[in-house]
Amino acid sequence: MDRKYLRENKNSFNIVKSSRIYAKVTGYDDAIFVRDLLIEHEWNLDEIPNLIKSKDCYLVLAVIEEKLHMIGKYAHEPDSETIEKITRNFKRNPNGSMYGLNITRVFDTFVIKKQIAGDDYIFGYYDNLEDAQFVRNFLLDNEWDVNRFGDIEFDDETGRYKVVSVIDDNVYVLGTFSTDRIDLNEVYRGFLAELSKHRYGLSHRPHLDLLKDKIPELEEMFQVEARDKNWSFEDIDENKPVLNQVIFNLTPFQQSVFDVISKDTAFDEIKRALIRYRSKNFENKIQKNIDELMAMELVEKTGDESYSKTNL
Numbered sequence: 001m002d003r004k005y006l007r008e009n010k011n012s013f014n015i016v017k018s019s020r021i022y023a024k025v026t027g028y029d030d031a032i033f034v035r036d037l038l039i040e041h042e043w044n045l046d047e048i049p050n051l052i053k054s055k056d057c058y059l060v061l062a063v064i065e066e067k068l069h070m071i072g073k074y075a076h077e078p079d080s081e082t083i084e085k086i087t088r089n090f091k092r093n094p095n096g097s098m099y100g101l102n103i104t105r106v107f108d109t110f111v112i113k114k115q116i117a118g119d120d121y122i123f124g125y126y127d128n129l130e131d132a133q134f135v136r137n138f139l140l141d142n143e144w145d146v147n148r149f150g151d152i153e154f155d156d157e158t159g160r161y162k163v164v165s166v167i168d169d170n171v172y173v174l175g176t177f178s179t180d181r182i183d184l185n186e187v188y189r190g191f192l193a194e195l196s197k198h199r200y201g202l203s204h205r206p207h208l209d210l211l212k213d214k215i216p217e218l219e220e221m222f223q224v225e226a227r228d229k230n231w232s233f234e235d236i237d238e239n240k241p242v243l244n245q246v247i248f249n250l251t252p253f254q255q256s257v258f259d260v261i262s263k264d265t266a267f268d269e270i271k272r273a274l275i276r277y278r279s280k281n282f283e284n285k286i287q288k289n290i291d292e293l294m295a296m297e298l299v300e301k302t303g304d305e306s307y308s309k310t311n312l
Helices: 028-040 080-092 129-141 184-199 206-211 215-222 252-260 267-273 282-295
Strands: 006-008 013-017 020-025 051-054 057-064 067-074 103-106 109-116 119-126 152-155 160-167 170-177 299-303 306-309
Touching (some): 013 028, 020 028, 028 067, 057 080, 067 080, 119 206, 129 170, 160 184, 160 215, 170 184, 184 206, 267 282
Antiparallel strands (some): 152 160, 160 170, 299 306
């Protein structure tokens, strides 16, 4: 009976009875053990324990999507917390892939995709892997029901809180925080401001592409207006250079520094253009204001001592 019910693959064994795959196991000896365990429990997956002793080790087992998997071996009996953790991690990434189940990367955007009844469904787009994995993990734990998200969810992997919104069946992460004491209105305003900057080419956020034309609708949904401490987006004519129409809440000297920077403007050129403001620590004052403009994402460094406006 050595190989009865066993079907050998390239790197594993399927345990098959009456055309149904009951288990997938990597090693031959482990496959024999799991096959015998299934027979002992009359092929009832509900009766299989999640921890069992085999010779000189403990095996952790899990039934995932109606298949039995061996997911861990321990010399000493693992506690329930360890069993729960490795079972959760296996569900999220059974094949040891780079991003885990249902996450792919397209350029700099992470996409959550799942096939349901033969059709591919997109659940969200993200500019970082942490947000994508958080949303994927939540959906795996909640039967892919996007309606189970609250406004604020705790990420048990990072110990941080995420502000979440479901828009047109896609899940968006609007912000990440170390505490749950969060002003949601401020988060919504900041998200809409970031979306507005992306719409007008003032920043590059491709994971927000689907929302670019929905800003008025989202303002109504969140009951706030797109607002940023450095930007105003009212009455912008998209047929004219947008940057010339945006109102920046900058100090006078910040505005002067910003005005003289174009494309690959050298620091010496900036100094010459602002020579009328020359005073003590003149160069340090210019550099300080350039750094502040860079922090606002209005200016970027393009060489050892050259700078450009970010939208050029």
